Every structure is written in structure tokens, then in C-alpha cells.
């Protein structure tokens with residue numbers, strides 16, 4: 001009998017977004033653009049009498065993840081879950097969505113729930129919206145690419161391009177997504193800053209994101225310092241939404257960012273969440 005399922009989901013860097021308020025969680029979300037990245041969350045799921053989640057990041061383990069606990073409950077299953085990631089949590093890399101998608105993808109196989117990938121995404125999206133940990137990340141992560149979401153929710157029209165070039169990112173600390181999504185002032189500035197067009201390529205994505213970040217009022221002093229260094233070096237860069245971090249692309253990006261912290265070299269993901277293995 002199979003006892004363990006392991007799945008992976010890529011993360012997502014949001015560059016710009018606008019909240020869309022629907023009549024229920026399924027129709028609530030955001031429009032906007034972002035990049036699905038090859039780094040994300042690996043989740044190991046085993047059946048258990050009661051659900052528990054262990055989050056492992058850089059050798060440290062933390063207990064609990066309300067969105068995952070909620071989503072497993074919605075599926076009517078109980079499991080012992082271990083998530084692992086290299087990128088920092090709460091830093092705008094869409095890891096809450098990745099953790100949900102990886103865990104639910106594994107749970108679907110482990111418990112033979114026979115959900116389609118869209119149904120898995122629907123449960124993950126609901127958990128994100130209800131816990132205010134994300135709006136458009138799950139919709140984006142359903143497949144890879146530089147993503148432009150033209151409507152809210154997982155069934156919205158989404159265009160994707162797949163550039164080969166890498167992008168680079170650093171984190172200067174967390175910015176809890178719920179704290180921004182719960183602030184009417186911040187949400188009003190964000191709505192007014194929305195650029196209202198899709199990016200043509202990765203450099204265009206960086207530029208549109210930067211214009212949005214500038215008018216959103218979300219740029220903290222330490223993020224500003226990194227962006228200024230990128231400007232001086234002629235490197236297109238912006239802020240990871242929603243985190244105190246910077247992403248940048250093109251020649252020289254890695255060299256500039258490395259002056260401020262550990263640089264993550266990221267590629268544009270080719271696909272969404274997938275099962276890695278089932279083992280006894």
C-alpha cells in the first residue's frame with residue numbers, strides 16, 4: 001500500500017496586480033502579471049489521524065500552516081505534511097500558493113481523490129483568498145511562463161510567454177501579504193497604480209512592474225536602495241509583490257544584487273505543480 005506522496009509546485013513572483021472582488025472566493029482574485037519560477041515548494045504527504053504541517057526552510061522547521069490545514073479539511077482528509085523550500089517565506093515568491101498546490105497535488109494521489117488539476121487549483125485558490133495569503137498566485141502557477149492574468153480566479157483568460165533568460169532576486173525580509181491586502185489605503189493606491197497592459201517580454205515586465213511599484217507606495221527604504229543601485233547600473237528591476245525583495249533581469253543584474261544579499265538565479269518555469277513520486 002502506498003504511504004507517501006511527494007509533489008512539487010513552482011512559486012510565482014507577482015510584478016503588478018489589482019484586486020478583483022467577486023461574489024465568492026472562486027470569483028475573487030486579481031488581474032496582473034508575474035513570473036512562474038523554477039524554485040518553489042516540495043511537499044511530502046502521508047495519511048494521519050490528524051492533520052499536521054511541518055515547514056522546513058534552510059534547515060529550520062516550523063509547525064503549522066493555516067491555509068494548508070484548511071484546504072486538507074475541505075478535501076475531507078487528514079495528513080502529515082512536510083513542506084520544504086529554499087526561497088524565503090513571506091517574501092513575495094508565492095510560496096503559500098506553491099505549498100498549497102504541491103500539498104493538494106500529493107494528497108489527491110495519496111487518497112485517490114480523482115480531482116482534476118483544475119479542481120486542485122480551485123481548492124488552493126479558495127484557501128489563498130480566505131486566508132489573505134494571495135489572490136492571483138494559484139491561477140498563475142497552474143502552468144509556467146511570464147503570466148498575464150486578465151480576470152480573477154483560475155478560469156480567467158491568462159496569456160503566457162516562455163522566455164529563456166533567467167531573472168535574479170534577493171530578499172531583504174518578509175512583508176506579510178495579509179497586512180497589505182487588509183489595508184484599504186494600500187489597496188486603493190495599488191488599484192490606481194495598475195498599468196493595464198500585458199508585458200511583451202521579461203524586460204518589459206520589469207519596467208511595467210517598476211512603474212507600478214513606484215506609484216503603489218509599497219517600496220520600503222531598503223528596497224529603494226537596491227532599486228537605485230540597479231538604476232545606476234542600467235538594470236531593469238522592481239519589487240517582489242508582496243515582499244521586501246527585488247527582482248532584476250538582464251546583464252549585470254546578478255552583480256548589482258549580490259552587493260545586497262544572497263542572489264537567487266531563477267528560470268521561467270515551463271509547467272505548474274506535478275507529482276514527483278509515490279512510495280510505500
Ligand SMILES: Nc1ncnc2c1ncn2[C@@H]1O[C@H](COP(=O)(O)OP(=O)(O)O)[C@@H](O)[C@H]1O
Pocket residue numbers: 041053055064065066067068083084085088089090091092093094095096097099132133134175176177178242243
Ligand atoms: N512553504 C510553505 N509551507 C507551508 N505553508 C506556507 C509556506 N509558505 C507560506 N505558507 C503559508 O502562507 C503564509 C504566508 O503567506 P504569504 O505572506 O502570502 O507568503 P508568500 O509571499 O511566500 O506567498 C505562512 O504564514 C504560511 O501559513
Ligand SMILES: CC(C)(COP(=O)(O)O)[C@@H](O)C(=O)O
Pocket residue numbers: 012014015016017029030032034090091092093094095096097133134135136137177241242243
Ligand atoms: C501580490 C499577491 C496579492 C500576493 O503575492 P505573495 O505575497 O507572493 O503571496 C498575488 O497573489 C497577486 O495577486 O498578484
